Amino acid sequence: MQFRGQSVKENIGTSILRVDSRKKIRGEAEYIADWKFDGMLYAKTVRSSKAKAAIISITLPEIPEGYAVIDHRDVPGVNRMRTVVSDHPIFAEKDVQYIGQPILLVVGPDRETLYDLAAQIDIQYREEPALFTLEEAEAHSRVFTDYHYKKADPEKYFHKAERIIEDTFSTGYQEHVYLEPQGMAAEFKGDTLFVYGSMQCPFYVKHALIETLAMPEDNVRVVQTVTGGAFGGKEEFPSLNGCQVAVAAHKTRRPVVMIYDRAEDILCSTKRHPAKIRYKAALDKNDTVVALDIDVLLNAGAYNGLSPVVLQRAIFSATNVYNIEHLNVRGRNFMTNTVPSGAYRGFGAPQTIFGIEMLFHTIALKLGLDPLEYKMRHLLKQGDPTCTGGRVHETVKMPEIIQAAVERSGYYDKLRTNKKFQGIGIALFLHGCGFTGKGESQIRGKIVLQKCRDRVILKVSSVEMGQGAETVLRKIVANTLDLPIANVLCEKIDTGLIPDSGPTVASRTTMIVGGLLHDAALEMRARWDEGTQFEVSKIYEHPDYLSWDDETFRGDAYPVHSWGANVAEVEIDPVSYELTVKRITAVYDVGVPIDERALIGQMQGGIVQGVGWATVELMESEGGKLKQGNLTDYKIPTSMDVPDIACYFISNPYEFGPFGAKCAGELPFVGAPPAVAAAVSNAMGCAIRDLPITPEKLMETGHDH
Amino acid sequence: MIIEFRLNHEKRTIDIDPSARMLDVLRDDFGLTSVKEGCGEGECGACVILVDGRAMNSCILPAGAVCGKSVVTLEGFKHTKRYRAIENGFLKAGSVQCGFCTPGFVMATESLLNENPHPTDEEIKDGLSGNLCRCTGYNMIIQGVRLAIKEGEGLW
Amino acid sequence: MVNGFRPRTLREALQILxxxxxxxxAGGTDLMVQRARGFSIRPDFDRPLVFIEPLEELKHSVRENGTLHLGPCMTLSDLLRHPAVPDPLKEIIGMMASPPTRNMATLGGNICNASPAGDTLPWLYAMNAKLKLQSAEKERIVAIEDFITGPKKTILQSDELLxxxxxxxxxxxxxxYRKLGQRKxxxxxxxxxLGMAEISGxxxxxxxxxxxxxAPRIVRAAEIERSxxxxxxxxxxxxxxxITERYQPLITPIDDARSTAMYRKKVSLDLxxxxxETLSGSPGTGTKSE
Known part of the structure; x- marks a missing residue:
C-alpha cells in the first residue's frame, strides 16, 4: 500500500519559518479590537445576575440620542444560537438560566456612557430554585442527553468475575484563557451583512446568522480576523456574540463592535465540562480486566449547545488504548444553572482518559503489580475491535512508543531510586482523528486550489488561530507542487470567497483539509501545463471501509487514531504539599510530522495546558457563581511553572493523510494530566481521583495515609 | 491635566484625565495597537511597554504617572538593532503562535536584557514571568530569547 | 473626569493634601486594579489624584546609626538593586508579582494598601519597623502594627503621607521565608x-x-517569642x-478563591x-546542620 505523497518529497517534516510570525512579532497583526469602522458603535452586554429566575420587569434609564437598547424583540429570525442543539437564546426572553446569561445590549458611540447606562438598567427577577452541581442534577434527573452503548456481554462477565473493583474519578472546569478575549463586529454594506471577529468556525457563524437574522445565505458574509488563541473556546461561542452584534447592526444600521474584557469573558464564555466518571471493572482469574461498566457524567451547564458531541467523544474514548472485551458504557449530560460548558481541546476525551488511566493505575497498585506492565497487558493491537465494535485499522506502534518513553525518561531507574515526595508516572493515550462518527461524511468539506500563472491560491475555511494552520496547509501544497512557499497563498477567510471545508476543530485541519489540498495539488501538478489559470476542487469522501451507525453507536467512531505515551516527574513539598512538575518525556505517533517545529510547538503548548488543568487551574462554581472570575484568582502556568519537556515522534504514515500525517493538536493535552496524576500518586503513595491536584487536596489525601 | 512626555522618542503634550489607563491612551489616542489588552489587571503582560527603559503594565499605569518620562511601545522599538535580534530569535525558535502575547514578550525581553544582558535560564524565566502565553508552553519563547542574546551580543 | 496633581516636592505634596x-x-498597581471598570474604560476615581511616585525625597534608602531608612516611593525593583536593602527583604521582594509590576509597585504602596497578603509586611512586622507619617502641620512616628488596623485599613489621615x-x-x-502561592x-x-533567629552558644x-x-492582620506574637x-x-x-500550639488561636484564615482556611492554618503551623525544630541545626549551635 502506498500512502499519499510518498513520491513527492521525503523532507516534509523539515521546519520552515511560520508565515505569520514576523507580522505578529512586529505588533502589526490586526486583531478585532484593533479594527476601526466608520461611524462605529460599541456594545455592552447586560447580563443576568441570577442563576435561575423569571424576568419580571426591565426598567431602562433615559436613553440618549445615538444610543440604543437591543433585546430579543429585535431579533428578526430565530432567537436561538444555531449549533448541535439550538437551545441558547441570543437574548433572554422571559427567564434566565445562569449568572452571566445575556439579556440585552446597550450600543452607542462612547464606551463609558454605555457602562453607565448599563449600570442604570434595573431588572427585577423572581428567583426560582436552581441546581448547581452534578450531584444535585443527578439526584433530580435533570438530564439533557443520555447515551448508552454496549459491547459483547458485560452482564455475563460481571456475573462470573473473580473480582470486581469499583472507583470514581472527577475533573474540574477549565477556562481557555486564549490571550485575546472574545470580540466580534458587524456592519451592513447595502443589503449584505458582514460579521468580523475572532473565531474558529466561520461557517458556523454564518449559518447561525442566517437563522437569527432571517437573511438569505447570499447576503451574509463572515470574515475571520487574526485570532489570538481559541482552543475550542471560539468554536461555538462566536455564533452567539456574532448574532448579537449583527442584530444590533441590523437595528441601528451602523457598524457595531463588541469586545469583552477578561472578567466578562470568564463570566460568560464556555468552559471545559466538569466530569465525574464511575467505573466497575470485572477481573478474571489472571487479574485481567475483561468487562467494564463506565458511567460518564458531564456538567453541561444551563444549555446543551454542542455538549452532546462532547459527550460522544468522551464515551468513545472511554477505553483509551485498551482492548476491553465486554463493555457497558453510559454517558449523560446534566443541566445545571451554571455557565454553559463547551468545546475545549480534547473535547471530552481528557476527562475519560484521565479516568481510565487512573483506574488501571489504581487497580495495578491494589494488586501489587507494576502499573505500566498491567496496562500493557490490555493494549489494543491492529485489527482489534474498538470499544464501539469498529476496527483498529492502522498499525499500532504503542510498544515502540512505550519503549521510547521508558528509555528516554529512565522510567524504571527512577521508579526504583525516587525518594518519598518524588514521583514518576506514565500515561498511555490516543486521540481519534477528525470528527466523531458520521461528522466528516456529513460535512463533506470542500477545498479549492486556484492556479494563477506561477502562483497557487488555496481556498479553505480552516483558520489560523495560532496553531500554524496557514503555514502547514501552504507547505503541503507548496511541497506537492514543488513551488516556493511564497508562491502559495491562502485566500482571506471570508465566507464569500472560500468554500466550506468545515470548522477548525477536532484536530482535523492537517489530516482532513490538508489531505484534500494534497489531493488537489497532485491533480494540479499533473495538469500544470493545461493553462495559466484554472481551478481544482475536492470534496471529502469518507474512506469506504469505514462504517458508522449513529443510532446504535456501532462501527468506526474515528477513521484513525494518533497515539502517545507521557512520562511525568514530580516533586512535592512535604510541608506545603506544593507540587512541582519537573519533567515531561513525551512520545507521539502522529503519522508523519508536516513541520517538526510547528508540531513541537503544538505538543509543548498542549502539554503545559494539560499540566495546568491537572495542577494549578482550579475553577469552582458556588451557587452558580464562579469563584475564580479573573486572572488574579484563576491561574494558568507562567514561564516559571513549566516543566522541562522532551518530545519524540515515532513515524507511522497514514495512508489517507497528507504525506502520511494524522491528527496532532489535541493529543498532547490528553496525555499530560494522567501522567502527572500517576507521578503524584507515586510520590505520595496514594490514589489520585480528582483534578486539579491542588496542595489543599493533597494535604487532605496525604493525611489519610 | 496636561501631561508632557516622550512617546517613541517624540515629545508629546496631551490634556487628559490623569486616571486614564495608559493602555487606552496609547491605543485610542495614538493608534498604537501593538499594545494589547489581555486582562486589564496587570496579570498577563500583553500590554507591556517601556517607561524609562523598564517594562510596565500599561493597563494599570495611570496616564498621570508618565509625566516627564519616556514611553516606548513596540512601534517605536521595532526600528532598532536590538529589536531585530529579538525578532530573529523569535522567528527561528518558533516563539510565536497566536501572536497576541508576542508584543508584550518582545518588550519584556528588551527590559530584561537591558538590565541583564547575560541572564541564566532561571533569570529568563523570571524576567518573562509577568507575560502569559497560552499557546507555546514558553519553552520556545525562552529559546527565542537565548537566540536573540546570541545574535545581539554586544547590543545590550 | 478627575483632576490630577503632580507635586515637585514633598512640601508641595503635603500642601496639596x-x-x-x-x-x-504611588505605583498604582493595587489602586488601578481595585478601581478598574472594564475594557477601554477609565477606572473609577472620584477624587483628584496626587502622583507621588516621582518625589525624589521619598526614593532614598540609607543605613544610619543602626537604622535602615527605606524610601516609601522606591519601587520593588529599586529595592532589589539597592545595596542598603538587606538580603532577606530582597528575597521576599524577588518573589513578589512579576518584573513589570515590580517596576511600578512601591514599598509604601504595599504598606498603605494594608492587605493581609502584602508580602513585605511580615518582614516589616518582624523587624519592628516604624513609619513616619507627615502632614503639612505635623509628623508622627508609629509602629507598623499600630498603623494597620485591619484588612485594607490604616490610621493614615487624608492629609497625611507615609x-x-x-x-x-x-x-x-x-x-x-516561605511564600505559598497558587503557582510559582x-x-x-x-x-x-517568616522566621528569623539569632543563636549564641x-x-x-x-x-x-x-x-x-x-489572619485579618499580620500575625506576630511578641509574648511567645519572648518565652x-x-x-x-x-x-x-x-x-x-x-510552642506552635500557642500560635493556634492567632491563626484565623478564611476560605477564598485561592485556598482554604484549613490548608492555610495547617501549613502555617507546620512551618x-x-x-x-531546625533551630538546633542552625549556625551558632555548633551541631551538624540538617
Whole structure:
C-alpha cells in the first residue's frame, strides 16, 4: 500500500519559518479590537445576575440620542444560537438560566456612557430554585442527553468475575484563557451583512446568522480576523456574540463592535465540562480486566449547545488504548444553572482518559503489580475491535512508543531510586482523528486550489488561530507542487470567497483539509501545463471501509487514531504539599510530522495546558457563581511553572493523510494530566481521583495515609 | 491635566484625565495597537511597554504617572538593532503562535536584557514571568530569547 | 473626569493634601486594579489624584546609626538593586508579582494598601519597623502594627503621607521565608511564613516569627517569642509542638478563591514547628546542620 505523497518529497517534516510570525512579532497583526469602522458603535452586554429566575420587569434609564437598547424583540429570525442543539437564546426572553446569561445590549458611540447606562438598567427577577452541581442534577434527573452503548456481554462477565473493583474519578472546569478575549463586529454594506471577529468556525457563524437574522445565505458574509488563541473556546461561542452584534447592526444600521474584557469573558464564555466518571471493572482469574461498566457524567451547564458531541467523544474514548472485551458504557449530560460548558481541546476525551488511566493505575497498585506492565497487558493491537465494535485499522506502534518513553525518561531507574515526595508516572493515550462518527461524511468539506500563472491560491475555511494552520496547509501544497512557499497563498477567510471545508476543530485541519489540498495539488501538478489559470476542487469522501451507525453507536467512531505515551516527574513539598512538575518525556505517533517545529510547538503548548488543568487551574462554581472570575484568582502556568519537556515522534504514515500525517493538536493535552496524576500518586503513595491536584487536596489525601 | 512626555522618542503634550489607563491612551489616542489588552489587571503582560527603559503594565499605569518620562511601545522599538535580534530569535525558535502575547514578550525581553544582558535560564524565566502565553508552553519563547542574546551580543 | 496633581516636592505634596480631598497614587498597581471598570474604560476615581511616585525625597534608602531608612516611593525593583536593602527583604521582594509590576509597585504602596497578603509586611512586622507619617502641620512616628488596623485599613489621615520607613538594622543569622502561592510565577500569597533567629552558644538570643495571609492582620506574637529567649535550642526543639500550639488561636484564615482556611492554618503551623525544630541545626549551635 502506498500512502499519499510518498513520491513527492521525503523532507516534509523539515521546519520552515511560520508565515505569520514576523507580522505578529512586529505588533502589526490586526486583531478585532484593533479594527476601526466608520461611524462605529460599541456594545455592552447586560447580563443576568441570577442563576435561575423569571424576568419580571426591565426598567431602562433615559436613553440618549445615538444610543440604543437591543433585546430579543429585535431579533428578526430565530432567537436561538444555531449549533448541535439550538437551545441558547441570543437574548433572554422571559427567564434566565445562569449568572452571566445575556439579556440585552446597550450600543452607542462612547464606551463609558454605555457602562453607565448599563449600570442604570434595573431588572427585577423572581428567583426560582436552581441546581448547581452534578450531584444535585443527578439526584433530580435533570438530564439533557443520555447515551448508552454496549459491547459483547458485560452482564455475563460481571456475573462470573473473580473480582470486581469499583472507583470514581472527577475533573474540574477549565477556562481557555486564549490571550485575546472574545470580540466580534458587524456592519451592513447595502443589503449584505458582514460579521468580523475572532473565531474558529466561520461557517458556523454564518449559518447561525442566517437563522437569527432571517437573511438569505447570499447576503451574509463572515470574515475571520487574526485570532489570538481559541482552543475550542471560539468554536461555538462566536455564533452567539456574532448574532448579537449583527442584530444590533441590523437595528441601528451602523457598524457595531463588541469586545469583552477578561472578567466578562470568564463570566460568560464556555468552559471545559466538569466530569465525574464511575467505573466497575470485572477481573478474571489472571487479574485481567475483561468487562467494564463506565458511567460518564458531564456538567453541561444551563444549555446543551454542542455538549452532546462532547459527550460522544468522551464515551468513545472511554477505553483509551485498551482492548476491553465486554463493555457497558453510559454517558449523560446534566443541566445545571451554571455557565454553559463547551468545546475545549480534547473535547471530552481528557476527562475519560484521565479516568481510565487512573483506574488501571489504581487497580495495578491494589494488586501489587507494576502499573505500566498491567496496562500493557490490555493494549489494543491492529485489527482489534474498538470499544464501539469498529476496527483498529492502522498499525499500532504503542510498544515502540512505550519503549521510547521508558528509555528516554529512565522510567524504571527512577521508579526504583525516587525518594518519598518524588514521583514518576506514565500515561498511555490516543486521540481519534477528525470528527466523531458520521461528522466528516456529513460535512463533506470542500477545498479549492486556484492556479494563477506561477502562483497557487488555496481556498479553505480552516483558520489560523495560532496553531500554524496557514503555514502547514501552504507547505503541503507548496511541497506537492514543488513551488516556493511564497508562491502559495491562502485566500482571506471570508465566507464569500472560500468554500466550506468545515470548522477548525477536532484536530482535523492537517489530516482532513490538508489531505484534500494534497489531493488537489497532485491533480494540479499533473495538469500544470493545461493553462495559466484554472481551478481544482475536492470534496471529502469518507474512506469506504469505514462504517458508522449513529443510532446504535456501532462501527468506526474515528477513521484513525494518533497515539502517545507521557512520562511525568514530580516533586512535592512535604510541608506545603506544593507540587512541582519537573519533567515531561513525551512520545507521539502522529503519522508523519508536516513541520517538526510547528508540531513541537503544538505538543509543548498542549502539554503545559494539560499540566495546568491537572495542577494549578482550579475553577469552582458556588451557587452558580464562579469563584475564580479573573486572572488574579484563576491561574494558568507562567514561564516559571513549566516543566522541562522532551518530545519524540515515532513515524507511522497514514495512508489517507497528507504525506502520511494524522491528527496532532489535541493529543498532547490528553496525555499530560494522567501522567502527572500517576507521578503524584507515586510520590505520595496514594490514589489520585480528582483534578486539579491542588496542595489543599493533597494535604487532605496525604493525611489519610 | 496636561501631561508632557516622550512617546517613541517624540515629545508629546496631551490634556487628559490623569486616571486614564495608559493602555487606552496609547491605543485610542495614538493608534498604537501593538499594545494589547489581555486582562486589564496587570496579570498577563500583553500590554507591556517601556517607561524609562523598564517594562510596565500599561493597563494599570495611570496616564498621570508618565509625566516627564519616556514611553516606548513596540512601534517605536521595532526600528532598532536590538529589536531585530529579538525578532530573529523569535522567528527561528518558533516563539510565536497566536501572536497576541508576542508584543508584550518582545518588550519584556528588551527590559530584561537591558538590565541583564547575560541572564541564566532561571533569570529568563523570571524576567518573562509577568507575560502569559497560552499557546507555546514558553519553552520556545525562552529559546527565542537565548537566540536573540546570541545574535545581539554586544547590543545590550 | 478627575483632576490630577503632580507635586515637585514633598512640601508641595503635603500642601496639596491639606487643601484638597485627594487620592494618593504611588505605583498604582493595587489602586488601578481595585478601581478598574472594564475594557477601554477609565477606572473609577472620584477624587483628584496626587502622583507621588516621582518625589525624589521619598526614593532614598540609607543605613544610619543602626537604622535602615527605606524610601516609601522606591519601587520593588529599586529595592532589589539597592545595596542598603538587606538580603532577606530582597528575597521576599524577588518573589513578589512579576518584573513589570515590580517596576511600578512601591514599598509604601504595599504598606498603605494594608492587605493581609502584602508580602513585605511580615518582614516589616518582624523587624519592628516604624513609619513616619507627615502632614503639612505635623509628623508622627508609629509602629507598623499600630498603623494597620485591619484588612485594607490604616490610621493614615487624608492629609497625611507615609514619608519614612524606619527599620532597626538588626541582622539575623537564621532567616527562613516561605511564600505559598497558587503557582510559582506571579502569584498572590495564600500564606507566608517568616522566621528569623539569632543563636549564641546554643541559646536563643533573639527570635521573630511573622505570618501573612492567615489572619485579618499580620500575625506576630511578641509574648511567645519572648518565652523562647534565653532557652537552649534543644529545649525549643523538644517543646516545638507546644510552642506552635500557642500560635493556634492567632491563626484565623478564611476560605477564598485561592485556598482554604484549613490548608492555610495547617501549613502555617507546620512551618512554625519545622522552623523551631531546625533551630538546633542552625549556625551558632555548633551541631551538624540538617
Amino acid at each position: 491639606s487643601a484638597n480631598n485627594c487620592t494618593v497614587m 514619608t519614612g520607613i524606619l527599620v532597626p538594622d538588626t541582622r539575623f543569622h537564621l532567616n527562613r 510565577g506571579m502569584s498572590l500569597t495564600k500564606a507566608s511564613f 546554643n541559646t536563643v538570643t533573639d527570635i521573630r516569627i511573622a505570618l501573612g495571609s492567615v 523562647m529567649l534565653g532557652r537552649y535550642v534543644g529545649d525549643i526543639n523538644a517543646a516545638a509542638a507546644v 512554625i514547628r519545622q522552623f523551631l
